[in-house]
Amino acid sequence: MSRGLERQVNPKIAALVILLVIAAVQAWWWRAFIWRPKSPTPRPKANMMQMPPGPAQETGRKDVAVETIAGDPEPGCADGPGRDARFDAPTGIAIGANGVLYVADSRNHRIRIVRPDGETTTLAGSTAGYRDGPVRTARFQSPCGIAVDESGRVYVADTANHRIRLIDNGEVRTLAGGDAGFASGRGAAARFRYPTAIVLTHRPAKTLLVADCGNRRLRTVGLDGSVQSGTLLPSAPLSAALGVGGTGWESPLPDGASIARTGPAISGIHSALKSLSIAHPGVVLPLGPETRLLADASQGALLLVEGTTATVLAGGIQSPGSMLGWRDFSGDQALFGRIGGIVQDDAGRIYVSDTDANCIRRVTVPGLIRRKEAGP
Amino acid sequence: MVIAFGTITAIRLRSSAPIARPLGIARAVPQSPSFVDGAWYWVEQLENEALLVRATDARRELVRGRSIPSYAVAGHHLLWADQQPDGFRLSTATPDGSGTRVIRETDGRIMGAWTDGAASAWLEQSKRPGSASRVLPPLGARCRVLLQKGDEQSVAAELLEEFETGEVLGFRSGVLYVLGIRAEGLRASVIYRIKPGEPPQRIVGETGVISAVLDRATLYWTAPSRESNSTMTECVRALATDTLKIDTIADWLPGGGRLCLSGTDLLLLSPSENAPWLVDHPHRLGSPLALPPDEYCIGAGEGRLLTVRRRKTPGRVAVSEVLLP
Numbered sequence: 062m063s064r065g066l067e068r069q070v071n072p073k074i075a076a077l078v079i080l081l082v083i084a085a086v087q088a089w090w091w092r093a094f095i096w097r098p099k100s101p102t103p104r105p106k107a108n109m110m111q112m113p114p115g116p117a118q119e120t121g122r123k124d125v126a127v128e129t130i131a132g133d134p135e136p137g138c139a140d141g142p143g144r145d146a147r148f149d150a151p152t153g154i155a156i157g158a159n160g161v162l163y164v165a166d167s168r169n170h171r172i173r174i175v176r177p178d179g180e181t182t183t184l185a186g187s188t189a190g191y192r193d194g195p196v197r198t199a200r201f202q203s204p205c206g207i208a209v210d211e212s213g214r215v216y217v218a219d220t221a222n223h224r225i226r227l228i229d230n231g232e233v234r235t236l237a238g239g240d241a242g243f244a245s246g247r248g249a250a251a252r253f254r255y256p257t258a259i260v261l262t263h264r265p266a267k268t269l270l271v272a273d274c275g276n277r278r279l280r281t282v283g284l285d286g287s288v289q290s291g292t293l294l295p296s297a298p299l300s301a302a303l304g305v306g307g308t309g310w311e312s313p314l315p316d317g318a319s320i321a322r323t324g325p326a327i328s329g330i331h332s333a334l335k336s337l338s339i340a341h342p343g344v345v346l347p348l349g350p351e352t353r354l355l356a357d358a359s360q361g362a363l364l365l366v367e368g369t370t371a372t373v374l375a376g377g378i379q380s381p382g383s384m385l386g387w388r389d390f391s392g393d394q395a396l397f398g399r400i401g402g403i404v405q406d407d408a409g410r411i412y413v414s415d416t417d418a419n420c421i422r423r424v425t426v427p428g429l430i431r432r433k434e435a436g437p
Numbered sequence: 438m439v440i441a442f443g444t445i446t447a448i449r450l451r452s453s454a455p456i457a458r459p460l461g462i463a464r465a466v467p468q469s470p471s472f473v474d475g476a477w478y479w480v481e482q483l484e485n486e487a488l489l490v491r492a493t494d495a496r497r498e499l500v501r502g503r504s505i506p507s508y509a510v511a512g513h514h515l516l517w518a519d520q521q522p523d524g525f526r527l528s529t530a531t532p533d534g535s536g537t538r539v540i541r542e543t544d545g546r547i548m549g550a551w552t553d554g555a556a557s558a559w560l561e562q563s564k565r566p567g568s569a570s571r572v573l574p575p576l577g578a579r580c581r582v583l584l585q586k587g588d589e590q591s592v593a594a595e596l597l598e599e600f601e602t603g604e605v606l607g608f609r610s611g612v613l614y615v616l617g618i619r620a621e622g623l624r625a626s627v628i629y630r631i632k633p634g635e636p637p638q639r640i641v642g643e644t645g646v647i648s649a650v651l652d653r654a655t656l657y658w659t660a661p662s663r664e665s666n667s668t669m670t671e672c673v674r675a676l677a678t679d680t681l682k683i684d685t686i687a688d689w690l691p692g693g694g695r696l697c698l699s700g701t702d703l704l705l706l707s708p709s710e711n712a713p714w715l716v717d718h719p720h721r722l723g724s725p726l727a728l729p730p731d732e733y734c735i736g737a738g739e740g741r742l743l744t745v746r747r748r749k750t751p752g753r754v755a756v757s758e759v760l761l762p
Contacts, residue, residue: 136625136642149642150574167574168597188636189597203597205573221577221597255576274576343572358572385623387644398623399572416572417622 119337121363121375125392125426130179130412132420134387134398138169146181148173151414151421152401153207153218153258160406162421163215164414165204167401172204172217172228175421177406184215185233191222199233201226205401206258208269216269218256225256225271225282237286243276244288251288253280258312272312279312311345311353333371337364337378346403348432354411356400361385363400363413363424375424387418397422405432457729457744457757461496464488464752466745472738473510476532477758479736479743480505489517491532492756499534506547507604512554518547527559540585549615551605557585558593558613560603575599575621582615582631584608593633607651609678614656616649628658630678640681641674648695650703654678657686657696657703657716664688673705673716673723687716687723697737699761704737713737732757 130143137147149168156162162175163184171186190200204226206218215228216236224238235249242252254275262270269282273291280291294312334342334355343358355364355371361384362376375392377384386396398417405411409431411424460477467479467490481488482504489500489508502519509516515530527541527550541547546562563579578599581592593613601620605613606628613631618624628641628649641649641658649658655675662670663685672688673696691707691714698704704713705723712728728734728744736743746755 134623134644136627136639136644138639147642149639152573203574203576220573257573257576387623399621401572416574417625419625 119373120377121373121392121395122426123391123393125375125395125424127375127392127395127397127422127424128389129387129415129418129420129422130177131175131181132415132418134418134420136168136419138166138171140173140182142181143179146175146179148181148419148421150401150416151419152205152416154402154404154412154414154421155207155209155215156404156406156412157209157213158211162404162412163207163209164421165207165217165402167203167205167220167416170201170203172201172207172215179421185228189221191219191224193226193234194232196228196231196233206256206272207402208259208261210261210267216259216261218259218271220255220257220274223253223255225253225259225269225286236284237282237288241275243273243278243290245290246288248286251282251286253288256280311347333366333369337371337373339364339371339378344400344403346405346432348405348430352430354403354405356397356403356413358399359385361397361399361417363397363403363411365426365429374426385417387415387420389422392424392426407431455727455729455759455762457732457746457759460492460494460743460756460758463490463496463745463754463756466754467735467743467756469508470736470738470743471510472736472741472743474512474532477736477738477743478508478510478515480508483752487519491534496756497534499530500528500537507550507559509550509552509557511552514552514554514557516550516552516557516559518550518559525561529557541583541590545581548600548602549604551607553608555586556608558605558608559583560600560605560615560617562600562603565599580617582613582629582637584613584633591633594629594631594637596629596637598627604649606649606656609651609654612678614651614678616647616658618646626658628656630681640676641683650696650698651678652698652703659690659694659696659705660685662688662690668692669709673703687721689721690714690716690723699737699742700740702737702740702761706734706737713742726761728759732759734759 131146132148133144136149139147148166151164152167153165160177164173166173170189172184174182174184185196185199186201189202192200201219202221204217205220208216217226219226223241225236227234227236237251238253239249241254244252253273256271257274258272260270271280273280274297277294277297278291281289339357342355344356346354351368353366355366360378362378363374365372365374375395376397385398388396398415400413401416402414409429413422415422463481465481465483470479477492479490487502487505488498489505491497491499504520507518515532518525518527524544525547527547528539530537548560550559561581565577580596580598582594584591584593600617603617607614615629618626626643626647627639630638630640643660647659657675659671660674662672669692670689671692672685675686676683691709694705694707703716706713711733712725713734714723714725716723731746732744734742734744740761742759744757744759
């Protein structure tokens with residue numbers, strides 16, 4: 062019987078069957094004990110503080126230093142030293158006497174003060190709303206713009222209240238504006254719609270220049286509260302900055318790589334910005350007739366534009382994509398969120414309010430020219 | 438070779454993986470699953486429609502709509518929001534889907550529906566009047582938190598925010614807890630404490646997208662790791678709702694996770710892991726639970742896990758339930 066069986070079984074087939082059985086056992090063992098399936102439902106990563114994939118098209122300069130002097134990416138509201146302080150969407154920033162910074166802390170509905178050593182305090186504001194009076198009980202609603210004069214009076218573009226507010230001697234009062242609308246006039250008779258930025262000019266007289274975002278206008282406001290209809294722009298101005306000597310204004314426009322300004326157009330600015338794929342210039346700070354600092358609104362980069370040449374000072378530009386993030390280091394390694402405001406101190410150092418990263422950052426650029434004073 | 442085989446087999450067998458009990462075949466991977474009063478609920482988002490499904494021993498479709506961004510079940514109430522051509526609609530029914538009644542229609546966006554049977558709450562994101570800006574926070578953003586007790590609806594708070602997604606986490610001692618994920622820029626997550634009639638209080642702010650759950654007296658949420666520099670790890674923080682004291686209770690957990698409460702257990706479901714992690718307070722590192730091979734955990738509740746097994750047939754997802762030991 063067994064001899065008959067031996068004769069009937071082909072040894073090659075038997076070997077093949079044995080190999081197949083071994084392979085099947087191995088496959089079962091692998092699947093049961095080793096293999097780990099991939100998740101069927103990938104979810105977004107939790108932390109946005111990371112470099113996006115792909116190489117940067119252009120990054121900042123290695124000799125530029127970026128440091129956070131106040132705040133932390135974690136949104137919050139707290140006074141205190143340096144990184145212990147908390148902001149929530151700081152936007153407008155102005156510099157006063159002795160290098161003290163004034164910040165419109167937009168989502169906290171407060172005006173904050175940051176000393177050069179990073180100590181942060183609250184100047185005015187409490188919960189969201191509208192109320193004049195003592196600084197501690199006064200209320201703002203999403204203030205975005207801020208300016209300060211030489212005697213310490215602070216002017217605020219109180220954006221969601223559609224008003225221009227003044228902080229002086231511990232009191233907050235309304236300089237101009239009422240409900241949302243468009244009207245020239247004095248004090249409460251004037252109307253704004255989401256004023257986003259404000260700067261102080263001294264020529265021909267001491268007046269305020271306001272970016273009236275919802276009305277697509279650059280408006281002038283006298284210190285007595287009289288408001289002019291201003292200049293109509295092709296699109297909504299996001300920020301306002303004074304030109305050299307305080308004689309004219311510049312404002313990036315959000316719908317193209319362009320900067321509106323008084324006087325003749327800036328020659329070559331369009332091609333300079335296009336060469337770096339800057340589609341959304343956000344904030345501008347003129348330093349000289351042909352020199353200006355510019356923050357890109359979607360890429361988190363600080364640029365120096367000299368004539369027709371634009372270079373990245375700090376942060377990075379990537380096309381397509383974005384380099385948004387938060388990291389202090391040299392200009393080529395640093396990351397920024399969207400920058401809401403830029404100022405320069407007497408020593409030539411740059412301070413930016415990093416709206417996304419909820420902090421105030423200092424950028425030191427060797428050899429950078431100092432902005433000419435806009436005083437009388 | 439034999440020793441290696443034997444060692445690996447022994448280690449895996451010692452983990453005593455539990456057995457999965459089939460619940461049915463879903464038409465898409467279940468989203469937002471929850472286990473309430475002996476039944477699983479989830480949403481299946483298909484190409485052109487969404488299904489709200491209930492499963493006990495078998496899967497049953499309760500509601501169909503274009504999109505069902507949120508739902509909640511408690512007691513004898515099923516509450517869900519569904520998208521309409523010109524806005525959103527909030528409806529209620531019994532948990533088996535009968536007795537449907539529309540309780541709210543709006544041109545805003547309804548998010549984060551919540552109910553405990555006696556009260557219901559949700560978020561309504563208004564259309565923004567202000568112009569779009571890439572620099573500034575959204576101008577004129579408004580998100581209303583609505584609370585319904587009985588048939589009476591009221592606005593508990595109006596947040597000056599624009600959320601990509603939002604969630605009502607719960608209502609404890611007359612206080613609502615609301616999570617919102619901001620869309621713009623680097624994104625950030627905030628949790629508000631809302632006592633109707635008083636200004637809302639932001640009690641948590643974190644960078645990135647977080648997940649949060651509310652226990653009886655403790656709020657838990659995921660956050661970027663406090664101890665590691667890696668963006669792939671995260672921690673779990675806790676806030677006592679009476680003292681508002683914040684503590685980091687676990688760290689070095691896999692990133693991108695979603696928190697779930699299962700009885701008194703706090704579980705973290707991570708997209709990079711098929712098994713959930715048990716966040717065990719005295720042990721700050723957490724530990725993964727055992728699952729049957731091939732099963733991915735997508736939900737948890739009351740001592741059981743909801744798992745899926747990928748099949749090659751498109752539109753057919755095997756859904757199972759695993760009882761925790």
